[in-house]
Amino acid sequence: MTAVTAPGAPTADPARNITRTLVIGLVLMAAALPFLVGKSGVISNFTFLQLSLMIVYAIAVLGLNLLTGFNGQISLGHGAFFAVGAYTAAVLIETYGVNYWLTLPVAAVLCFVIGYLFGLPALRLEGHYLALATFGLAIAVPQMLKYKHLEPITNGVMGINLMKPDAPFGLALSSDQWMFLVVLIVAVAMFWAARNLLNSRPGRAMIAIRDNTLAAGTMGIDTSRYKATVFGISALYVGIAGALHAIIFEFVSPDSFRFELSIAILVGAVVGGVASLPGAIIGGVFVQFIEKYADAMTKKLTQAIHLPLELQPWTLYGITLIVLIYVMPGGIAGGLAALWARFRRRA
């Protein structure tokens, strides 16, 4: 009798050990970065903010990946949970003077509950219909944030300004450096939790539901409860990302969370690689990169190659997307894995 090993039990797979060492090494290096740079200015505060935003989006993309990549439910509306998380943090900090750390669990719980409740009726919707329902959510939330009677809380279209927290314990770090560390710590915890979830029995059940929902039901899995719960967990991830975004970006407003954000998160998940944890990180980088540079790069490109026509700002974004989907249908993570496999065969 072969003992059936517990899911996620350590195996003697050398590739896996290398990966683990690599991941731990990279995280430690990233964590050391603010301390090494200190006040020298080698890496600007602005760059630290950019890096933090990438990590924040990686958490959001991971959240959507849990839902779409590992459970087979599509959402075009996760920007809504990002907004709820962000406003939760902003209101708690600005109006009630709550410590920013504490806003994270509050945002998490709130988004889980909303996500779960939204997931329940969404169970009856398949594929395209679920996409439409979630899209409605993405459209509705910014409008609700502008709603007159909520203005005392949300401050309407003006939004809420925040102050970035200083580094504690007299650490010689700037606010941006400190928040980079905070975001990094939260991200590591959330990726670690996601990995453990996926290696657990519920994680296997999630994947089984994705692969064949009916068959999963006939195996004794309560598919409805699972789907709603995964919707909740997914919203929780995105909500925490939203809260972190509010804290480091020092500002929330309804128009920061328009439906383009939902699309950006979905695009990040697909481009990074659906059903892949490393893919979520790549997706986060992509979301932030596109947000920041697609416009400028399009302009530069137009000048550089002396195009006789005026390219629309999002042209490069579109082209990049189309090329990536054709060249790497499994996302960047999938493409890199395929390259690596080919390389190993050659060697």
Added chain:
Amino acid sequence: MAPLLEVSGLKAYYGATEALHGLSFALEKGGITTLLGANGAGKTTTLRAISGLVKRDGRITFDGEAIDRAATEDIARRGVAHVPEGRGTFTGLSVEENLKIASYGRRDKSGVKRDLDLVFSYFPRLKERLNQQAGTLSGGEQQMLAISRALMLSPRLMLLDEPSFGLAPLIVQEIFHIMRRINAEAGVSMLLVEQNAALALDLADTAYVLETGTVVMSGPAAQLKNDEGIRKSYLGY
């Protein structure tokens, strides 16, 4: 002896369309019953209705208890294992994980281990491929996996939807041989849907013939096998 499964006046719906129009039949404990019928007769729908996978109406009792209002997962936990049309492989999981999915709802650890040993004794080929991604198994291996996965529920009744579909005759023989053993040795009753009527009538003791959602004929399998109408319509000689 009361029947293990009793279906009476069963109707099933896809949206507004009624696919089963008041089906009735019974299945004896320990037996193998087969449902025959042309394409679209409602065989798959009947199995789905028993498992609660389609909207249904009518009375279904399993071992004396009504299951016509129960949820799919409850029906599975009560001991009705569905081996679906197309095998229903969890393609992204390994063979081992496919097998273990079924045991998640079970508390009896020693029973799980015993059933796993049983599965490996029936299908040693799966044991060799425990870590292989299930989606990369051959069709025959996936069918073995589907039956094995169902066995891991420690079922009293197995619903089998065209286990021979798309498989080479030799593999079909092997799988049907194992099914007979599972029935005889593990005491699992079976409701078998098959296009291959000759094969099904050989294995089964009782047969029902469906036509557009109703039972049009039933009887001992050996008797139906010699029925001229059945021979012409389903056996082709």
